[in-house]
Amino acid sequence: xxxxxxxxxxxxxxxxxxxxxxxxxxxxxxxxxxxxxxxxxxxxxxxxxxxxxxxxxxxxxxxxxxxxxxxxxxxxxxxxxxxxxxxxxxxxxxxxxxxxxxxxxxxxxxxxxxxxxxxxxxxxxxxxxxxxxxxxxxxxxxxxxxxxxxxxxxxxxxxxxxxxxxxxxxxxxxxxxxxxxxxxxxxxxxxxxxxxxxxxxxxxxxxxxxxxxxxxxxxxxxxxxxxxxxxxxxxxxxxxxxxxxxxxxxxxxxxxxxxxxxxxxxxxxxxxxxxxxxxxxxxxxxxxxxxxxxxxxxxxxxxxxxxxxxxxxxxxxxxxxxxxxxxxxxxxxxxxxxxxxxxxxxxxxxxxxxxxxxxxxxxxxxxxxxxxxxxxxxxxxxxxxxxxxxxxxxxxxxxxxxxxxxxxxxxxxxxxxxxxxxxxxxxxxxxxxxxxxxxxxxxxxxxxxxxxxxxxxxxxxxxxxxxxxxxxxxxxxxxx
Amino acid sequence: xxxxxxxxxxxxxxxxxxxxxxxxxxxxxxxxxxxxxxxxxxxxxxxxxxxxxxxxxxxxxxxxxxxxxxxxxxxxxxxxxxxxxxxxxxxxxxxxxxxxxxxxxxxxxxxxxxxxxxxxxxxxxxxxxxxxxxxxxxxxxxxxxxxxxxxxxxxxxxxxxxxxxxxxxxxxxxxxxxxxxxxxxxxxxxxxxxxxxxxxxxxxxxxxxxxxxxxxxxxxxxxxxxxxxxxxxxxxxxxxxxxxxxxxxxxxxxxxxxxxxxxxxxxxxxxxxxxxxxxxxxxxxxxxxxxxxxxxxxxxxxxxxxxxxxxxxxxxxxxxxxxxxxxxxxxxxxxxxxxxxxxxxxxxxxxxxxxxxxxxxxxxxxxxxxxxxxxxxxxxxxxxxxxxxxxxxxxxxxxxxxxxxxxxxxxxxxxxxxxx
Numbered sequence: 001x002x003x004x005x006x007x008x009x010x011x012x013x014x015x016x017x018x019x020x021x022x023x024x025x026x027x028x029x030x031x032x033x034x035x036x037x038x039x040x041x042x043x044x045x046x047x048x049x050x051x052x053x054x055x056x057x058x059x060x061x062x063x064x065x066x067x068x069x070x071x072x073x074x075x076x077x078x079x080x081x082x083x084x085x086x087x088x089x090x091x092x093x094x095x096x097x098x099x100x101x102x103x104x105x106x107x108x109x110x111x112x113x114x115x116x117x118x119x120x121x122x123x124x125x126x127x128x129x130x131x132x133x134x135x136x137x138x139x140x141x142x143x144x145x146x147x148x149x150x151x152x153x154x155x156x157x158x159x160x161x162x163x164x165x166x167x168x169x170x171x172x173x174x175x176x177x178x179x180x181x182x183x184x185x186x187x188x189x190x191x192x193x194x195x196x197x198x199x200x201x202x203x204x205x206x207x208x209x210x211x212x213x214x215x216x217x218x219x220x221x222x223x224x225x226x227x228x229x230x231x232x233x234x235x236x237x238x239x240x241x242x243x244x245x246x247x248x249x250x251x252x253x254x255x256x257x258x259x260x261x262x263x264x265x266x267x268x269x270x271x272x273x274x275x276x277x278x279x280x281x282x283x284x285x286x287x288x289x290x291x292x293x294x295x296x297x298x299x300x301x302x303x304x305x306x307x308x309x310x311x312x313x314x315x316x317x318x319x320x321x322x323x324x325x326x327x328x329x330x331x332x333x334x335x336x337x338x339x340x341x342x343x344x345x346x347x348x349x350x351x352x353x354x355x356x357x358x359x360x361x362x363x364x365x366x367x368x369x370x371x372x373x374x375x376x377x378x379x380x381x382x383x384x385x386x387x388x389x390x391x392x393x394x395x396x397x398x399x400x401x402x403x404x405x406x407x408x409x410x411x412x413x414x415x416x417x418x419x420x421x422x423x424x425x426x427x428x429x430x431x432x433x434x435x436x437x438x439x440x441x442x443x444x445x446x447x448x449x450x451x452x453x454x455x456x457x458x459x460x461x462x463x464x465x466x467x468x469x470x471x472x473x474x475x476x477x478x479x480x
Numbered sequence: 481x482x483x484x485x486x487x488x489x490x491x492x493x494x495x496x497x498x499x500x501x502x503x504x505x506x507x508x509x510x511x512x513x514x515x516x517x518x519x520x521x522x523x524x525x526x527x528x529x530x531x532x533x534x535x536x537x538x539x540x541x542x543x544x545x546x547x548x549x550x551x552x553x554x555x556x557x558x559x560x561x562x563x564x565x566x567x568x569x570x571x572x573x574x575x576x577x578x579x580x581x582x583x584x585x586x587x588x589x590x591x592x593x594x595x596x597x598x599x600x601x602x603x604x605x606x607x608x609x610x611x612x613x614x615x616x617x618x619x620x621x622x623x624x625x626x627x628x629x630x631x632x633x634x635x636x637x638x639x640x641x642x643x644x645x646x647x648x649x650x651x652x653x654x655x656x657x658x659x660x661x662x663x664x665x666x667x668x669x670x671x672x673x674x675x676x677x678x679x680x681x682x683x684x685x686x687x688x689x690x691x692x693x694x695x696x697x698x699x700x701x702x703x704x705x706x707x708x709x710x711x712x713x714x715x716x717x718x719x720x721x722x723x724x725x726x727x728x729x730x731x732x733x734x735x736x737x738x739x740x741x742x743x744x745x746x747x748x749x750x751x752x753x754x755x756x757x758x759x760x761x762x763x764x765x766x767x768x769x770x771x772x773x774x775x776x777x778x779x780x781x782x783x784x785x786x787x788x789x790x791x792x793x794x795x796x797x798x799x800x801x802x803x804x805x806x807x808x809x810x811x812x813x814x815x816x817x818x819x820x821x822x823x824x825x826x827x828x829x830x831x832x833x834x835x836x837x838x839x840x841x842x843x844x845x846x847x848x849x850x851x852x853x854x855x856x857x858x859x860x861x862x863x864x865x866x867x868x869x870x871x872x873x874x875x876x877x878x879x880x881x882x883x884x885x886x887x888x889x890x891x892x893x894x895x896x897x898x899x900x
Contacts, residue, residue, distance in 0.1 A: 227603070276611065280694065280716070299606070300604075302603050303601065303604060384577060385582055395581070397514065467613035468613060470631070473629055
């Protein structure tokens with residue numbers, strides 16, 4: 001019998017699992033995919049918002065500002081890449097200039113610190129690539145950029161090291177409420193748990209429906225992106241937003257913690273929460289909006305397009321409350337933007353809710369919330385020399401574009417949540433994230449994975465469990 | 481460690497440069513190669529057709545590389561394998577790392593950059609659709625097939641008619657895969673004519689010119705692609721869609737010289753080639769730093785890489801020996817109509833040369849044409865006839881020293897198609 005079962009291991013589930021792992025509880029995390037961070041967590045703008053967007057008084061406003069304040073410390077503890085680069089919202093008209101004032105006032109009410117209104121000139125002095133048509137900007141120095149899947153992985157790993165159990169490939173097929181506990185039927189077996197937390201992202205409503213709830217409905221919204229090569233990574237220093245509109249927070253142009261430039265997203269309703277296709281019209285829209293803010297953005301430097309689906313629902317606010325008819329299931333649903341920013345505060349808030357729902361939680365005496373990762377490329381020359389001396393595998397570069405070593409890849413494969421796909425290695429190490437998009441290192445990573453996991457290379461997938469790469473051996477065979 | 485010459489890359493360009501430098505008398509040379517063996521991308525090019533110009537015989541890629549590898553092993557050139565160059569400083573300090581040698585800094589008098597090129601990816605050309613497995617660059621599929629021994633798909637659509645894509649159309653067909661189509665966005669092929677004939681026509685694979693893949697579909701693995709005709713703006717024309725059921729898309733949509741090290745060293749780049757600006761001896765804007773092969777400009781034939789790289793190796797050896805004349809007079813080469821770039825872009829007039837080999841490409845397919853070289857005064861210094869010119873086939877003209885000495889100011893290379 002588990003005390004708490006978290007359904008869904010995106011960033012919200014993972015950060016909550018880490019929080020709960022501080023307590024003397026038996027924790028289970030169920031993830032339908034073959035890896036964590038496979039939904040919205042791996043496909044979003046990777047921004048820690050300052051907190052001037054949400055309406056004062058909402059959970060979103062409170063948890064965004066609190067989460068943003070906690071994020072830097074959390075990322076430091078988990079050795080996750082984070083940079084407080086600040087953000088600007090641009091105004092291109094008198095009407096939008098008025099919107100900036102509204103956002104400023106809202107930010108003050110929400111408790112956002114250091115907000116400043118800038119003239120177009122001041123904004124261009126700070127960000128020379130901004131368009132001449134920019135008439136003003138709202139500067140939020142507390143906004144930041146972060147590695148969202150890195151945060152999810154690090155938090156999930158920490159939870160696992162502190163005793164939480166993670167079951168991947170465990171799509172939930174049914175939930176039975178037996179009064180004092182639940183039986184959760186999954187693809188990997190049945191699990192009994194006293195409490196359930198629904199962190200299933202864009203599939204949250206499907207889990208709720210399993211206990212007969214339909215208090216809210218999904219209104220999925222897809223956003224498409226361009227990711228540009230590192231040569232464009234310093235085109236802007238701040239996250240550059242446009243005024244919020246029907247397109248959500250609007251198309252942004254921002255640096256990423258990995259050194260790239262991200263442009264997007266648009267906002268388009270989709271039926272299927274897993275519909276992460278890109279479209280010509282969507283990409284064209286993103287390109288046009290991106291150029292409006294930063295005319296010199298060069299989309300020929302694109303290295304990847306992707307899209308993500310926001311877990312928008314029929315409710316305006318985040319949905320963090322027990323299910324009406326199934327009072328030991330906690331919804332942590334409808335976590336759209338600023339969900340990533342709010343993640344640490346959502347975990348605190350969800351724990352309080354669970355306690356209100358009757359969960360008895362005693363802090364453990366032994367808990368280690370820290371985690372570190374060797375990143376060869378970030379070391380000094382002498383540290384690199386020392387590391388290779390100790391372990392020559394750190395001297396073998398596998399990913400040329402991002403300078404990722406065999407040592408880092410092998411360390412990831414033997415981490416608490418081992419990757420089972422090429423993209424799993426990418427999310428953990430950065431191999432394949434660069435400008436050749438794994439063209440050179442893909443076959444090498446595949447071989448290392450097969451060797452280390454003792455698998456046939458034909459079993460290694462690109463990403464999800466059915467994303468096969470190799471079809472058959474050639475006439476001459478692989479020689480194995 | 482100190483060397484006279486450090487060559488970054490042990491592919492055909494690096495091997496030729498090192499061999500030529502050794503032959504020119506340089507006795508302190510190191511090749512830094514990131515792979516486990518020398519030969520570069522030739523090792524996975526097991527088809528024949530290499531060496532027709534240079535050796536006057538038809539070799540496979542590994543055979544072609546093998547001749548130079550054998551030669552290099554007969555010299556005293558040091559070879560660092562599995563060694564990645566992380567940084568080249570303007571002072572010609574080369575930072576490398578390898579499992580056996582650890583982290584080292586090689587101090588050189590001259591550096592030859594021969595890092596080659598990489599393939600453009602799906603992200604670079606922004607093909608819409610889902611993101612399933614089964615979309616490979618042609619070179620990656622070639623590696624899986626020829627080096628690792630695996631076929632990556634059974635029903636294949638190839639986007640782009642670059643040479644690697646064409647070669648892979650034939651190779652996958654021979655392995656039993658069905659290649660449904662080769663789709664090219666331009667109104668002409670980007671590959672060599674001989675490859676169109678031998679790899680597509682001979683296997684009855686249709687080539688759709690002025691078409692592109694407008695949508696990739698499939699949840700986990702590619703299930704089908706939508707092909708559309710494109711207009712003059714190269715964007716899909718609605719209503720022209722064709723659906724092809726396939727499990728694999730191979731991309732052969734261009735190569736990009738890998739100049740991250742060159743940029744970090746501060747070498748001046750040419751946006752037309754995506755490679756360094758070089759003089760007639762392959763020297764870049766940093767004295768003592770040379771570049772040749774696909775890192776300089778993308779070649780069609782390795783034979784020309786070998787010849788170009790030998791010039792770089794000889795020049796580097798001369799520099800190390802201190803026999804390079806100091807030069808102040810520089811002649812610029814400019815692009816006239818239809819010409820998309822020239823290599824070299826500059827000539828040291830004081831340098832010791834009898835002829836300058838100028839390589840260039842045209843922007844469009846031309847029939848019978850005249851290539852002209854004119855100076856700033858408008859004097860036509862030389863002209864050359866060609867039956868046909870195409871963007872997929874690199875052109876080469878030789879300019880004798882005498883002719884250049886008579887030129888006023890910079891010179892311009894132009895192409896003029898004969899009126900029908």
